[in-house]
Amino acid sequence: MADKQYVKPGEYSVVDMLAVAAAREVQDGEVVFAGTGLPMLAIMLAQKVNAPNSKLIYEAGTIDSKGDSLPSSVGDPRCVTQASVASGLFDVFNQLQRGKVDLAYLGGAEIDKYGNVNTTAVGDYTSPSVRFPGSGGNPDINSLAKRTVFIMVQEKRRFKESVDYITSPGWMVRKWPEGTLAHRKDVYGKKFLGGPSAVITNMAVFRFDEEAGTMYVDTIHPGITREQLQENTGFELDFTRCKGETELPTYEELRILHENVDPEGIFLPARS
Protein backbone atom coordinates (compact mmCIF):
# COMPACT_ATOMS: atom_id res chain seq x y z
CA MET A 1 0.00 0.00 0.00
CA ALA A 2 1.18 3.50 -0.82
CA ASP A 3 0.46 4.90 2.64
CA LYS A 4 2.70 2.40 4.43
CA GLN A 5 5.42 4.18 6.37
CA TYR A 6 8.34 1.87 6.96
CA VAL A 7 10.57 2.29 10.00
CA LYS A 8 14.24 3.03 9.53
CA PRO A 9 17.17 0.87 10.67
CA GLY A 10 17.74 1.38 14.38
CA GLU A 11 14.07 2.06 15.04
CA TYR A 12 13.13 -1.57 15.67
CA SER A 13 14.45 -4.50 17.70
CA VAL A 14 15.17 -8.04 16.54
CA VAL A 15 12.05 -9.27 18.30
CA ASP A 16 9.97 -6.60 16.51
CA MET A 17 11.30 -7.78 13.16
CA LEU A 18 10.66 -11.46 13.96
CA ALA A 19 7.11 -10.80 15.13
CA VAL A 20 6.22 -8.63 12.13
CA ALA A 21 7.76 -10.98 9.55
CA ALA A 22 5.99 -13.93 11.16
CA ALA A 23 2.65 -12.11 11.28
CA ARG A 24 2.83 -11.52 7.54
CA GLU A 25 2.85 -15.28 6.93
CA VAL A 26 -0.80 -15.54 8.03
CA GLN A 27 -3.41 -15.43 5.29
CA ASP A 28 -6.81 -14.09 6.25
CA GLY A 29 -9.28 -16.76 7.36
CA GLU A 30 -6.67 -19.37 8.20
CA VAL A 31 -6.81 -21.64 11.25
CA VAL A 32 -3.54 -21.07 13.10
CA PHE A 33 -2.04 -23.24 15.84
CA ALA A 34 0.26 -21.46 18.29
CA GLY A 35 2.60 -22.36 21.10
CA THR A 36 4.07 -20.10 23.77
CA GLY A 37 6.17 -17.01 23.07
CA LEU A 38 6.85 -15.17 19.82
CA PRO A 39 4.13 -17.10 17.96
CA MET A 40 1.58 -15.44 20.25
CA LEU A 41 2.86 -11.99 19.31
CA ALA A 42 2.83 -12.88 15.62
CA ILE A 43 -0.71 -14.21 15.47
CA MET A 44 -2.19 -11.48 17.64
CA LEU A 45 -0.50 -8.86 15.45
CA ALA A 46 -1.73 -10.60 12.29
CA GLN A 47 -5.28 -10.59 13.64
CA LYS A 48 -5.08 -6.83 14.14
CA VAL A 49 -3.36 -6.03 10.82
CA ASN A 50 -3.43 -8.44 7.89
CA ALA A 51 -5.58 -11.41 8.88
CA PRO A 52 -8.56 -10.25 10.99
CA ASN A 53 -10.55 -13.39 10.21
CA SER A 54 -7.86 -15.89 11.14
CA LYS A 55 -8.74 -18.32 13.93
CA LEU A 56 -6.32 -19.17 16.68
CA ILE A 57 -5.94 -22.48 18.49
CA TYR A 58 -3.72 -22.57 21.55
CA GLU A 59 -1.94 -25.86 22.07
CA ALA A 60 -3.20 -26.37 25.63
CA GLY A 61 -6.83 -26.39 24.57
CA THR A 62 -8.56 -23.09 23.76
CA ILE A 63 -10.07 -22.28 20.41
CA ASP A 64 -10.57 -18.91 18.73
CA SER A 65 -10.09 -16.79 21.84
CA LYS A 66 -10.40 -13.01 21.65
CA GLY A 67 -8.74 -11.80 24.81
CA ASP A 68 -7.19 -8.37 25.12
CA SER A 69 -4.47 -9.39 27.59
CA LEU A 70 -1.50 -11.26 26.12
CA PRO A 71 -1.14 -14.76 27.61
CA SER A 72 2.30 -15.58 28.99
CA SER A 73 1.84 -19.21 27.94
CA VAL A 74 -0.69 -21.46 26.22
CA GLY A 75 -1.97 -22.72 29.57
CA ASP A 76 -2.73 -19.18 30.77
CA PRO A 77 -6.30 -18.21 31.80
CA ARG A 78 -5.95 -15.28 29.36
CA CYS A 79 -6.21 -17.84 26.52
CA VAL A 80 -9.76 -18.59 27.65
CA THR A 81 -11.11 -15.02 27.45
CA GLN A 82 -13.90 -14.84 24.86
CA ALA A 83 -12.86 -18.20 23.40
CA SER A 84 -15.24 -20.07 21.15
CA VAL A 85 -14.47 -23.31 22.97
CA ALA A 86 -12.36 -24.00 26.06
CA SER A 87 -11.47 -27.64 25.85
CA GLY A 88 -8.29 -29.61 26.20
CA LEU A 89 -5.38 -31.14 24.39
CA PHE A 90 -7.32 -34.15 23.16
CA ASP A 91 -9.71 -31.91 21.21
CA VAL A 92 -7.11 -29.64 19.61
CA PHE A 93 -4.60 -32.36 18.75
CA ASN A 94 -7.39 -34.43 17.22
CA GLN A 95 -8.36 -31.43 15.07
CA LEU A 96 -4.73 -31.11 14.06
CA GLN A 97 -4.59 -34.77 13.02
CA ARG A 98 -7.93 -34.35 11.24
CA GLY A 99 -6.21 -31.80 8.96
CA LYS A 100 -8.00 -28.66 10.19
CA VAL A 101 -4.89 -26.57 10.89
CA ASP A 102 -3.60 -24.35 8.06
CA LEU A 103 -0.57 -22.80 9.68
CA ALA A 104 1.48 -23.26 12.81
CA TYR A 105 4.41 -21.38 14.30
CA LEU A 106 7.19 -23.33 15.93
CA GLY A 107 10.60 -22.75 17.45
CA GLY A 108 13.68 -24.87 17.87
CA ALA A 109 17.19 -25.05 19.27
CA GLU A 110 18.77 -26.37 16.04
CA ILE A 111 17.68 -26.73 12.42
CA ASP A 112 19.33 -28.38 9.41
CA LYS A 113 19.22 -27.65 5.68
CA TYR A 114 16.21 -29.97 5.26
CA GLY A 115 14.21 -28.16 7.94
CA ASN A 116 14.62 -30.92 10.51
CA VAL A 117 14.58 -29.42 13.98
CA ASN A 118 16.22 -30.60 17.19
CA THR A 119 14.76 -29.57 20.54
CA THR A 120 15.73 -32.73 22.42
CA ALA A 121 19.46 -33.29 22.93
CA VAL A 122 22.89 -32.37 21.58
CA GLY A 123 25.60 -35.00 21.22
CA ASP A 124 25.04 -38.73 21.58
CA TYR A 125 21.39 -39.13 22.49
CA THR A 126 22.06 -41.90 25.01
CA SER A 127 24.58 -39.72 26.89
CA PRO A 128 23.90 -36.17 25.73
CA SER A 129 26.16 -33.18 26.24
CA VAL A 130 23.07 -30.99 26.65
CA ARG A 131 19.51 -32.05 27.31
CA PHE A 132 16.91 -29.61 25.99
CA PRO A 133 13.27 -29.46 27.18
CA GLY A 134 12.19 -31.97 24.51
CA SER A 135 9.74 -32.29 21.68
CA GLY A 136 6.52 -30.96 23.13
CA GLY A 137 4.02 -30.65 20.30
CA ASN A 138 6.66 -29.56 17.77
CA PRO A 139 6.86 -32.89 15.84
CA ASP A 140 3.09 -33.43 15.91
CA ILE A 141 2.30 -29.95 14.66
CA ASN A 142 5.04 -30.09 12.04
CA SER A 143 3.70 -33.45 10.79
CA LEU A 144 0.05 -32.55 10.72
CA ALA A 145 -0.38 -28.84 9.91
CA LYS A 146 -0.55 -27.83 6.25
CA ARG A 147 2.21 -25.25 6.70
CA THR A 148 4.65 -24.47 9.48
CA VAL A 149 6.81 -21.43 10.12
CA PHE A 150 9.86 -21.64 12.37
CA ILE A 151 11.02 -18.60 14.33
CA MET A 152 14.65 -18.97 15.40
CA VAL A 153 17.90 -17.26 16.28
CA GLN A 154 20.49 -17.43 13.49
CA GLU A 155 23.79 -18.85 14.76
CA LYS A 156 26.28 -21.21 13.15
CA ARG A 157 25.83 -23.79 15.92
CA ARG A 158 22.04 -23.70 15.46
CA PHE A 159 21.96 -23.89 11.63
CA LYS A 160 23.61 -27.23 10.94
CA GLU A 161 24.33 -29.51 7.99
CA SER A 162 22.40 -32.17 9.89
CA VAL A 163 20.96 -32.17 13.38
CA ASP A 164 22.02 -34.70 16.04
CA TYR A 165 18.43 -35.72 16.74
CA ILE A 166 15.39 -35.15 14.53
CA THR A 167 12.76 -33.96 16.99
CA SER A 168 10.54 -32.41 14.34
CA PRO A 169 10.38 -33.53 10.71
CA GLY A 170 11.52 -31.36 7.80
CA TRP A 171 11.55 -32.30 4.12
CA MET A 172 14.10 -35.12 4.24
CA VAL A 173 13.38 -37.33 7.24
CA ARG A 174 14.06 -40.76 8.72
CA LYS A 175 11.94 -43.67 7.65
CA TRP A 176 11.70 -46.11 10.56
CA PRO A 177 12.40 -48.82 11.53
CA GLU A 178 15.20 -48.85 8.91
CA GLY A 179 16.28 -45.25 9.54
CA THR A 180 16.99 -44.42 5.90
CA LEU A 181 16.80 -40.78 4.81
CA ALA A 182 13.74 -40.30 2.64
CA HIS A 183 11.63 -37.46 1.27
CA ARG A 184 8.78 -36.47 3.52
CA LYS A 185 6.25 -37.13 0.74
CA ASP A 186 7.41 -40.76 0.51
CA VAL A 187 7.21 -41.26 4.27
CA TYR A 188 3.82 -39.57 4.65
CA GLY A 189 2.18 -41.03 1.54
CA LYS A 190 -1.56 -40.37 1.33
CA LYS A 191 -1.47 -38.43 4.60
CA PHE A 192 0.98 -35.83 3.29
CA LEU A 193 -0.45 -32.39 4.11
CA GLY A 194 2.55 -30.08 3.78
CA GLY A 195 5.55 -29.15 5.87
CA PRO A 196 7.91 -26.36 6.87
CA SER A 197 7.26 -23.37 4.63
CA ALA A 198 9.48 -20.69 6.15
CA VAL A 199 12.20 -20.13 8.71
CA ILE A 200 12.31 -16.59 10.05
CA THR A 201 15.45 -15.57 11.91
CA ASN A 202 16.98 -12.37 13.22
CA MET A 203 18.93 -12.16 9.90
CA ALA A 204 16.77 -13.51 7.09
CA VAL A 205 13.72 -15.33 5.84
CA PHE A 206 14.28 -18.80 4.38
CA ARG A 207 11.92 -20.97 2.36
CA PHE A 208 12.07 -24.53 1.03
CA ASP A 209 12.34 -26.19 -2.33
CA GLU A 210 9.70 -28.79 -1.60
CA GLU A 211 10.92 -31.20 -4.29
CA ALA A 212 14.63 -31.09 -3.44
CA GLY A 213 13.74 -30.82 0.25
CA THR A 214 16.28 -28.08 0.94
CA MET A 215 16.25 -24.58 2.39
CA TYR A 216 17.00 -21.44 0.36
CA VAL A 217 17.35 -17.76 1.21
CA ASP A 218 14.21 -15.82 0.36
CA THR A 219 14.93 -12.34 1.77
CA ILE A 220 17.69 -10.87 3.94
CA HIS A 221 16.92 -8.37 6.68
CA PRO A 222 18.17 -4.82 6.02
CA GLY A 223 21.70 -4.23 7.27
CA ILE A 224 22.75 -7.90 6.97
CA THR A 225 25.15 -8.93 4.19
CA ARG A 226 25.19 -12.28 2.39
CA GLU A 227 28.62 -12.90 3.89
CA GLN A 228 27.35 -12.31 7.44
CA LEU A 229 24.43 -14.64 6.80
CA GLN A 230 26.73 -17.37 5.47
CA GLU A 231 29.11 -16.90 8.43
CA ASN A 232 26.23 -17.62 10.77
CA THR A 233 25.14 -20.77 8.98
CA GLY A 234 26.69 -24.23 9.24
CA PHE A 235 25.85 -25.31 5.69
CA GLU A 236 26.27 -23.71 2.27
CA LEU A 237 23.42 -21.31 1.63
CA ASP A 238 21.43 -21.28 -1.58
CA PHE A 239 21.03 -17.62 -2.67
CA THR A 240 19.76 -18.42 -6.19
CA ARG A 241 16.19 -17.44 -5.36
CA CYS A 242 16.98 -14.51 -3.04
CA LYS A 243 14.48 -11.71 -3.69
CA GLY A 244 16.44 -9.03 -1.87
CA GLU A 245 15.72 -7.31 1.43
CA THR A 246 13.01 -8.30 3.89
CA GLU A 247 10.25 -5.70 4.08
CA LEU A 248 10.75 -3.58 7.18
CA PRO A 249 8.06 -3.22 9.83
CA THR A 250 5.78 -0.22 9.43
CA TYR A 251 5.25 2.36 12.16
CA GLU A 252 1.66 1.19 12.42
CA GLU A 253 2.68 -2.45 12.90
CA LEU A 254 5.13 -1.54 15.67
CA ARG A 255 2.61 0.72 17.35
CA ILE A 256 0.02 -2.06 17.44
CA LEU A 257 2.61 -4.60 18.57
CA HIS A 258 3.79 -2.47 21.49
CA GLU A 259 0.59 -0.68 22.48
CA ASN A 260 -2.05 -3.34 21.84
CA VAL A 261 -0.42 -6.76 21.67
CA ASP A 262 2.23 -6.67 24.41
CA PRO A 263 1.87 -3.41 26.37
CA GLU A 264 3.23 -5.09 29.52
CA GLY A 265 6.50 -6.07 27.82
CA ILE A 266 6.17 -9.79 28.46
CA PHE A 267 8.00 -10.86 25.32
CA LEU A 268 8.96 -7.51 23.81
CA PRO A 269 11.92 -5.52 25.06
CA ALA A 270 11.08 -1.87 25.77
CA ARG A 271 11.49 0.52 22.83
CA SER A 272 14.39 2.90 23.17
Add this chain to the structure above:
Amino acid sequence: MQDKRCTLQEAIQMINDNDMITFSGFVIWRRPMAAIYEMLRQGKKGLHLVEVNSGTHAELLIGAGAVSIWESCWIGHELYGKVPYCLDRKIKEGAIIAEDYSHQHMLYRMAAGAMGIPYMPTWASRGTDILNPEYDMLERAGMRNGANDKIPAKKFDYAQDPFYNEGEVIHVPAVRPNVCIVHAQQVGEEGTIRISGQTYSDEQAIKAADKVIVLAEEIVPESYLREEPERNLVPGYLVDAIVELPWAAHPTGAYGCYDVDGAFIREFASASKTEEGFRAWVDEWVYGVRDHDEYLDKLGFSRLEKLRANSYHKYSTKVKRGSR
Protein backbone atom coordinates in the same frame (compact mmCIF):
# COMPACT_ATOMS: atom_id res chain seq x y z
CA MET B 1 -22.60 -41.59 50.82
CA GLN B 2 -18.93 -42.35 51.01
CA ASP B 3 -16.99 -39.40 52.34
CA LYS B 4 -13.55 -39.31 50.72
CA ARG B 5 -12.24 -36.30 52.60
CA CYS B 6 -8.84 -36.77 54.17
CA THR B 7 -5.69 -34.88 55.06
CA LEU B 8 -2.90 -34.30 52.54
CA GLN B 9 -0.63 -36.56 54.61
CA GLU B 10 -3.20 -39.40 54.48
CA ALA B 11 -3.75 -38.95 50.75
CA ILE B 12 -0.04 -39.08 49.94
CA GLN B 13 0.34 -42.21 52.09
CA MET B 14 -1.80 -43.95 49.43
CA ILE B 15 1.17 -43.65 47.04
CA ASN B 16 3.68 -46.49 47.17
CA ASP B 17 7.35 -46.35 46.28
CA ASN B 18 7.92 -47.40 42.63
CA ASP B 19 4.36 -46.46 41.64
CA MET B 20 3.61 -45.08 38.20
CA ILE B 21 2.26 -41.55 38.72
CA THR B 22 0.65 -38.89 36.56
CA PHE B 23 -0.72 -35.40 37.22
CA SER B 24 -3.30 -32.85 36.16
CA GLY B 25 -2.33 -29.63 34.44
CA PHE B 26 -0.06 -28.24 31.77
CA VAL B 27 3.61 -27.31 32.41
CA ILE B 28 3.11 -24.50 34.98
CA TRP B 29 -0.66 -24.52 35.26
CA ARG B 30 -2.84 -26.36 37.77
CA ARG B 31 -0.19 -28.75 39.05
CA PRO B 32 -0.87 -30.36 42.48
CA MET B 33 2.23 -28.76 43.99
CA ALA B 34 1.28 -29.22 47.65
CA ALA B 35 1.16 -32.98 46.94
CA ILE B 36 4.63 -32.84 45.36
CA TYR B 37 6.05 -31.14 48.48
CA GLU B 38 4.38 -33.74 50.71
CA MET B 39 5.71 -36.61 48.56
CA LEU B 40 9.20 -35.24 49.16
CA ARG B 41 8.57 -34.89 52.90
CA GLN B 42 7.35 -38.50 53.03
CA GLY B 43 10.47 -39.61 51.12
CA LYS B 44 8.76 -41.33 48.17
CA LYS B 45 11.23 -43.04 45.84
CA GLY B 46 11.57 -45.07 42.67
CA LEU B 47 8.62 -43.27 41.08
CA HIS B 48 7.79 -43.80 37.42
CA LEU B 49 6.40 -40.51 36.11
CA VAL B 50 4.25 -40.72 33.00
CA GLU B 51 2.99 -37.39 31.75
CA VAL B 52 1.51 -35.81 28.66
CA ASN B 53 3.81 -32.92 29.45
CA SER B 54 5.96 -32.14 32.41
CA GLY B 55 7.01 -29.10 34.35
CA THR B 56 8.13 -27.51 37.58
CA HIS B 57 6.51 -30.20 39.72
CA ALA B 58 8.46 -32.97 37.99
CA GLU B 59 11.76 -31.09 38.11
CA LEU B 60 11.29 -31.00 41.91
CA LEU B 61 10.63 -34.73 42.19
CA ILE B 62 13.45 -35.58 39.76
CA GLY B 63 15.92 -33.22 41.45
CA ALA B 64 15.16 -34.79 44.84
CA GLY B 65 15.99 -38.24 43.48
CA ALA B 66 12.43 -39.54 43.87
CA VAL B 67 12.07 -40.56 40.20
CA SER B 68 13.68 -43.52 38.45
CA ILE B 69 11.78 -43.37 35.13
CA TRP B 70 10.37 -40.29 33.35
CA GLU B 71 8.24 -40.71 30.22
CA SER B 72 6.96 -37.55 28.58
CA CYS B 73 7.62 -35.10 25.79
CA TRP B 74 8.71 -31.80 27.34
CA ILE B 75 9.96 -30.50 30.64
CA GLY B 76 10.77 -26.97 31.75
CA HIS B 77 9.19 -23.90 33.30
CA GLU B 78 8.08 -22.09 30.12
CA LEU B 79 8.87 -18.37 30.32
CA TYR B 80 10.49 -18.79 33.75
CA GLY B 81 13.24 -21.25 32.82
CA LYS B 82 13.39 -23.40 29.73
CA VAL B 83 16.30 -25.60 30.79
CA PRO B 84 15.39 -28.74 32.77
CA TYR B 85 18.52 -28.69 34.95
CA CYS B 86 17.39 -31.48 37.28
CA LEU B 87 16.55 -33.90 34.47
CA ASP B 88 19.76 -32.97 32.63
CA ARG B 89 21.80 -33.69 35.78
CA LYS B 90 20.10 -37.02 36.53
CA ILE B 91 20.47 -38.21 32.91
CA LYS B 92 24.18 -37.40 33.00
CA GLU B 93 24.53 -39.23 36.34
CA GLY B 94 22.75 -42.24 34.85
CA ALA B 95 20.31 -41.97 37.74
CA ILE B 96 17.14 -41.79 35.63
CA ILE B 97 15.69 -43.33 32.49
CA ALA B 98 14.14 -40.69 30.24
CA GLU B 99 11.83 -42.07 27.55
CA ASP B 100 10.82 -39.63 24.83
CA TYR B 101 7.55 -39.51 23.01
CA SER B 102 5.89 -36.60 21.24
CA HIS B 103 3.07 -34.62 22.80
CA GLN B 104 0.41 -36.32 20.70
CA HIS B 105 1.93 -39.75 21.36
CA MET B 106 1.76 -39.20 25.14
CA LEU B 107 -1.75 -37.78 24.86
CA TYR B 108 -2.93 -40.79 22.86
CA ARG B 109 -1.14 -43.17 25.22
CA MET B 110 -3.09 -41.62 28.10
CA ALA B 111 -6.32 -41.65 26.08
CA ALA B 112 -5.85 -45.35 25.31
CA GLY B 113 -5.39 -45.97 29.04
CA ALA B 114 -8.56 -43.99 29.74
CA MET B 115 -10.51 -45.98 27.12
CA GLY B 116 -9.34 -49.34 28.37
CA ILE B 117 -7.70 -50.29 25.07
CA PRO B 118 -4.09 -51.49 24.72
CA TYR B 119 -2.92 -48.94 22.16
CA MET B 120 -3.97 -46.09 19.90
CA PRO B 121 -3.13 -45.43 16.24
CA THR B 122 -1.76 -42.06 15.14
CA TRP B 123 -0.04 -40.33 12.23
CA ALA B 124 1.88 -37.93 14.46
CA SER B 125 5.63 -37.42 14.36
CA ARG B 126 6.59 -39.72 11.53
CA GLY B 127 10.13 -39.25 10.28
CA THR B 128 11.56 -38.23 13.67
CA ASP B 129 14.16 -39.80 15.93
CA ILE B 130 11.47 -40.27 18.57
CA LEU B 131 10.73 -43.44 16.61
CA ASN B 132 14.39 -44.50 16.37
CA PRO B 133 14.45 -48.03 17.88
CA GLU B 134 18.01 -47.43 19.10
CA TYR B 135 16.62 -44.79 21.43
CA ASP B 136 14.13 -47.06 23.23
CA MET B 137 15.62 -46.44 26.65
CA LEU B 138 13.43 -48.87 28.63
CA GLU B 139 14.41 -51.62 26.15
CA ARG B 140 18.07 -50.68 26.56
CA ALA B 141 17.61 -51.00 30.32
CA GLY B 142 16.09 -54.47 29.88
CA MET B 143 12.77 -53.31 31.32
CA ARG B 144 10.46 -54.42 28.51
CA ASN B 145 10.62 -58.06 29.64
CA GLY B 146 7.20 -58.24 31.28
CA ALA B 147 8.51 -58.10 34.86
CA ASN B 148 6.74 -54.76 35.42
CA ASP B 149 3.14 -54.85 34.22
CA LYS B 150 3.08 -51.06 33.82
CA ILE B 151 5.81 -51.14 31.15
CA PRO B 152 4.67 -52.21 27.65
CA ALA B 153 6.63 -54.77 25.63
CA LYS B 154 7.45 -52.21 22.92
CA LYS B 155 7.88 -48.43 22.71
CA PHE B 156 6.03 -48.33 19.34
CA ASP B 157 4.49 -50.69 16.85
CA TYR B 158 3.29 -50.22 13.28
CA ALA B 159 0.50 -51.56 11.09
CA GLN B 160 -0.82 -50.90 7.62
CA ASP B 161 -4.18 -49.16 7.75
CA PRO B 162 -6.49 -52.13 7.10
CA PHE B 163 -9.60 -50.09 6.27
CA TYR B 164 -8.82 -47.14 3.98
CA ASN B 165 -5.36 -48.19 2.78
CA GLU B 166 -3.83 -44.88 3.87
CA GLY B 167 -0.43 -46.29 4.75
CA GLU B 168 1.53 -47.24 7.81
CA VAL B 169 0.03 -46.18 11.12
CA ILE B 170 2.00 -45.79 14.36
CA HIS B 171 0.63 -47.61 17.39
CA VAL B 172 1.38 -46.10 20.79
CA PRO B 173 0.92 -48.25 23.92
CA ALA B 174 -1.64 -47.29 26.59
CA VAL B 175 -0.41 -45.96 29.91
CA ARG B 176 -2.08 -47.17 33.08
CA PRO B 177 -0.73 -45.18 36.04
CA ASN B 178 -1.19 -46.42 39.60
CA VAL B 179 -2.08 -42.92 40.73
CA CYS B 180 -3.21 -39.63 39.21
CA ILE B 181 -2.91 -36.56 41.43
CA VAL B 182 -5.19 -33.72 40.40
CA HIS B 183 -5.59 -30.08 41.29
CA ALA B 184 -9.17 -28.88 40.75
CA GLN B 185 -10.99 -25.66 41.51
CA GLN B 186 -13.93 -27.56 43.01
CA VAL B 187 -14.74 -31.08 44.11
CA GLY B 188 -17.86 -32.53 45.71
CA GLU B 189 -17.61 -34.49 48.96
CA GLU B 190 -18.16 -37.73 47.00
CA GLY B 191 -15.49 -36.75 44.48
CA THR B 192 -17.27 -35.22 41.48
CA ILE B 193 -14.64 -32.99 39.88
CA ARG B 194 -15.31 -29.58 38.34
CA ILE B 195 -12.46 -28.00 36.41
CA SER B 196 -12.87 -24.43 35.16
CA GLY B 197 -11.15 -23.06 32.07
CA GLN B 198 -8.95 -25.31 29.97
CA THR B 199 -9.06 -28.96 30.97
CA TYR B 200 -5.63 -29.74 29.42
CA SER B 201 -5.28 -33.55 29.45
CA ASP B 202 -6.87 -34.01 32.88
CA GLU B 203 -9.75 -36.19 31.74
CA GLN B 204 -7.45 -38.72 30.07
CA ALA B 205 -4.98 -38.71 32.99
CA ILE B 206 -7.70 -39.22 35.61
CA LYS B 207 -9.49 -41.97 33.70
CA ALA B 208 -6.30 -43.86 32.88
CA ALA B 209 -5.24 -44.15 36.53
CA ASP B 210 -6.10 -46.86 39.05
CA LYS B 211 -6.31 -44.40 41.96
CA VAL B 212 -7.17 -40.70 41.90
CA ILE B 213 -6.26 -38.13 44.55
CA VAL B 214 -7.78 -34.67 44.23
CA LEU B 215 -6.53 -31.48 45.87
CA ALA B 216 -9.19 -28.82 45.51
CA GLU B 217 -9.41 -25.13 46.21
CA GLU B 218 -12.73 -25.94 47.85
CA ILE B 219 -15.00 -28.85 48.63
CA VAL B 220 -18.60 -28.05 47.74
CA PRO B 221 -21.87 -29.98 48.17
CA GLU B 222 -22.44 -32.67 45.52
CA SER B 223 -25.95 -31.27 45.09
CA TYR B 224 -24.46 -27.95 43.97
CA LEU B 225 -22.31 -29.62 41.30
CA ARG B 226 -25.31 -31.65 40.14
CA GLU B 227 -27.28 -28.48 39.34
CA GLU B 228 -25.06 -28.08 36.25
CA PRO B 229 -23.61 -31.51 35.44
CA GLU B 230 -22.42 -30.32 32.03
CA ARG B 231 -19.75 -28.30 33.82
CA ASN B 232 -18.31 -31.33 35.62
CA LEU B 233 -15.41 -33.41 34.32
CA VAL B 234 -15.58 -36.80 36.03
CA PRO B 235 -17.93 -38.59 38.43
CA GLY B 236 -17.05 -39.19 42.06
CA TYR B 237 -16.72 -42.97 41.85
CA LEU B 238 -13.49 -42.50 39.85
CA VAL B 239 -12.00 -40.57 42.76
CA ASP B 240 -10.43 -42.12 45.87
CA ALA B 241 -9.37 -39.22 48.07
CA ILE B 242 -10.18 -35.54 48.25
CA VAL B 243 -8.30 -32.87 50.16
CA GLU B 244 -9.52 -29.31 50.56
CA LEU B 245 -6.41 -27.20 50.20
CA PRO B 246 -6.59 -23.59 49.00
CA TRP B 247 -3.54 -22.46 46.98
CA ALA B 248 -2.46 -26.09 46.55
CA ALA B 249 -1.26 -25.39 43.00
CA HIS B 250 1.11 -22.57 44.02
CA PRO B 251 3.51 -21.58 42.41
CA THR B 252 1.66 -22.82 39.31
CA GLY B 253 -1.55 -21.03 38.34
CA ALA B 254 -5.20 -22.04 38.44
CA TYR B 255 -7.88 -20.48 36.20
CA GLY B 256 -10.29 -18.31 38.16
CA CYS B 257 -8.23 -18.69 41.35
CA TYR B 258 -4.72 -17.33 40.94
CA ASP B 259 -1.94 -16.63 38.46
CA VAL B 260 1.38 -18.37 38.08
CA ASP B 261 3.91 -17.05 40.62
CA GLY B 262 6.52 -16.49 37.93
CA ALA B 263 9.11 -14.94 40.25
CA PHE B 264 8.92 -17.96 42.55
CA ILE B 265 9.29 -20.44 39.68
CA ARG B 266 12.16 -18.41 38.23
CA GLU B 267 13.94 -18.55 41.61
CA PHE B 268 13.48 -22.30 41.81
CA ALA B 269 14.59 -22.83 38.19
CA SER B 270 17.68 -20.73 38.82
CA ALA B 271 18.49 -22.53 42.10
CA SER B 272 18.13 -25.91 40.37
CA LYS B 273 21.15 -25.16 38.13
CA THR B 274 23.34 -26.84 40.71
CA GLU B 275 22.81 -29.71 43.13
CA GLU B 276 23.74 -27.43 46.04
CA GLY B 277 21.33 -24.73 44.91
CA PHE B 278 18.56 -27.28 44.54
CA ARG B 279 19.24 -28.75 48.02
CA ALA B 280 19.21 -25.31 49.63
CA TRP B 281 15.93 -24.49 47.92
CA VAL B 282 14.11 -27.64 49.02
CA ASP B 283 15.58 -27.36 52.52
CA GLU B 284 14.00 -23.93 52.76
CA TRP B 285 10.67 -24.43 50.97
CA VAL B 286 9.87 -28.15 51.40
CA TYR B 287 11.65 -29.65 54.41
CA GLY B 288 11.86 -26.30 56.21
CA VAL B 289 8.08 -26.09 56.59
CA ARG B 290 5.96 -28.69 58.31
CA ASP B 291 2.94 -28.57 56.04
CA HIS B 292 0.95 -26.57 53.51
CA ASP B 293 -0.24 -24.04 56.12
CA GLU B 294 3.32 -23.19 57.12
CA TYR B 295 4.24 -22.90 53.44
CA LEU B 296 1.45 -20.38 52.88
CA ASP B 297 2.43 -18.45 56.02
CA LYS B 298 6.00 -18.29 54.76
CA LEU B 299 4.82 -16.98 51.38
CA GLY B 300 2.77 -14.34 53.12
CA PHE B 301 -0.65 -12.83 52.57
CA SER B 302 0.37 -9.91 50.37
CA ARG B 303 2.28 -12.09 47.94
CA LEU B 304 -0.69 -14.42 47.52
CA GLU B 305 -3.14 -11.54 47.32
CA LYS B 306 -1.32 -10.09 44.29
CA LEU B 307 -1.72 -13.42 42.50
CA ARG B 308 -5.41 -13.78 43.26
CA ALA B 309 -7.62 -13.84 40.15
CA ASN B 310 -10.15 -11.16 39.39
CA SER B 311 -13.55 -12.87 39.53
CA TYR B 312 -14.59 -11.51 36.11
CA HIS B 313 -11.33 -11.88 34.17
CA LYS B 314 -10.38 -15.18 35.85
CA TYR B 315 -6.77 -14.02 36.07
CA SER B 316 -4.91 -11.58 38.28
CA THR B 317 -4.98 -7.95 37.22
CA LYS B 318 -2.46 -7.00 39.94
CA VAL B 319 0.51 -9.23 39.22
CA LYS B 320 3.45 -7.65 37.39
CA ARG B 321 4.16 -9.86 34.40
CA GLY B 322 6.46 -8.05 31.97
CA SER B 323 9.24 -5.50 31.95
CA ARG B 324 6.84 -2.55 32.00
